[in-house]
Amino acid sequence: MDFKIIHIKETDSTNHWLKEHGEGNMVVVADYQTAGRGCGSNSWESERGRNLTFSMLIHPENILAKEQFRITEVVSVAMCRMLQSYIYNKVEIKWPNDIYVGDKKICGILIENRLQGTEIKDSIIGIGLNVNQKEFKSDAPNPVSLYQLTGQETDLEEMLMAFLDCFDSELKSKTTCFTYREMLFRRGKDSLYRSKTTCFTARLTDVLPDGRLLLVDQEGRECTYAFKEIQFII
Ligand code: BTN
DSSP, X not given: OOXXXXXXEEESOXXXXXXXXXXXXXXXXXXXXXXXXXXXXOBOOOOTTTSEEEEEEEOOTTOBGGGTHHHHHHHHHHHHHXXXXXXXXXXXXXXXXXXXXXXXXXXXXXXXXXXXXXXXXEEEEEEEEOOSOOOOOSOOSSBOOHHHHHSSOOOHHHHHHHHHHHHHHHHHOSOHHHHHHHTBTTBTSEEEEEESSOEEEEEEEEEOTTSOEEEEETTSOEEEEOTTSEEEOO
């Protein structure tokens, strides 16, 4: 997929910028976001010029609205593959689309799909990847940067290009949905979770095609959860 790539020094949020100015297949990269958004009402901390904060606008013609979780799979797997080419540590996907190294978050993804009937009109994929930041000051839970893992600075432009290559490959791949599940953080392990009512131990066994998480509790009962219905206790 060919992208028009635009670099800007500062904007409120690259997702927001693309909503206002995006056309065709486009990537907008910002040195700094004054109001970078995380999931829900969270903000996204990123020191000026030290990390990759960018958004992509795509028009996924062969993905129906009911299959929109495929976009999450493609982006998450592409990000893991790209990062895995930079570090030896295992890179995993914390459902649905946080990218983790060990128990720490290196990348957050915010996908906003605009639907038209049964089709996806377009999709804005916002990515915050912690690359060269040396310390994190906000109360963001367990962040980590590539620099903190390797002790080396990495060229941001080169990483962006490497990610776009991986994204293109995963978009064409027929096995991304399997790879996504293989890359899941805590897959097959008994771990602690918090639902709206209680904390409990369960084993993460699968993610359904619509993106719901499948857990099996200690009594062997299967339960499915939509995003926000369950939290990982880290
Ligand atoms: C999360 O909460 O994990 C999602 C974080 C997404 C942050 C990125 S940075 C680039 C893009 N612009 C935004 O305002 N948010 C996303």
